[in-house]
Amino acid sequence: MVLVCPRGTVNPVPVLITSDGYLNESGVYDHSFDEHVNFRLPCEWIARTLGLHWNGEAGFTDKNGRVVVFDPSYGGKSISQLMMDKQTLQHLLKLKNLDVIWSVQGRKCIVGESHECFAGQLEMEAICRLKNGKLVGSMRYLFFDSRRKIRLAERQL
Numbered sequence: 406m407v408l409v410c411p412r413g414t415v416n417p418v419p420v421l422i423t424s425d426g427y428l429n430e431s432g433v434y435d436h437s438f439d440e441h442v443n444f445r446l447p448c449e450w451i452a453r454t455l456g457l458h459w460n461g462e463a464g465f466t467d468k469n470g471r472v473v474v475f476d477p478s479y480g481g482k483s484i485s486q487l488m489m490d491k492q493t494l495q496h497l498l499k500l501k502n503l504d505v506i507w508s509v510q511g512r513k514c515i516v517g518e519s520h521e522c523f524a525g526q527l528e529m530e531a532i533c534r535l536k537n538g539k540l541v542g543s544m545r546y547l548f549f550d551s552r553r554k555i556r557l558a559e560r561q562l
Contacts, residue, residue: 423448423505424487444476445487455497467493495538506534507542525550533562 429442444463451457455473457465463479464472473490477483498505509531526549533542546558 421448421450421503423451425449426485442479443485444479445485446476447474447487447489451497454501455493491538495535498535504534506532508532531562 424445425448427442427444427446446452446459446463447455447457447465451474452465456468457474460466460472464475467473471490473493475488476485477488478485494505497503509529511529513527513529528547528549529544531542531544533540535541540562542562544560544562548556548558550556
């Protein structure tokens with residue numbers, strides 16, 4: 406997530422992007438992989454702070470050899486996402502007096518049999534965080550019908 410501020414102002418708090426991506430296509434670069442590989446990994450700061458080591462399969466282990474961060478999409482098993490052990494995440498947040506915030510956005514266009522039958526568009530946005538070990542936040546849905554009339558729905562998580 407990136408905090409956007411008006412031009413000429415400073416972010417009120419530092420922002421850290423928590424994950425990064427790794428891409429290696431087969432037969433190029435250093436030939437360390439035989440097939441196409443694309444997965445998420447923790448940012449360098451998290452990896453260093455937690456003393457994580459890559460296990461060679463899109464997973465990162467702690468000093469005890471336990472996998473605490475991984476991308477289940479490695480090997481084509483799922484969509485790409487970075488998963489982190491909840492206790493490890495909570496420990497890191499408490500240790501460094503941090504908070505993690507998720508920003509989610511999505512859009513769905515509802516189209517009928519032809520463009521003349523356009524039913525509308527649904528937009529969704531959510532912002533949430535961990536508070537006392539539970540996910541809290543809010544979600545907002547905007548539906549624009551074919552006349553661009555808006556209907557709004559909001560709910561707390």
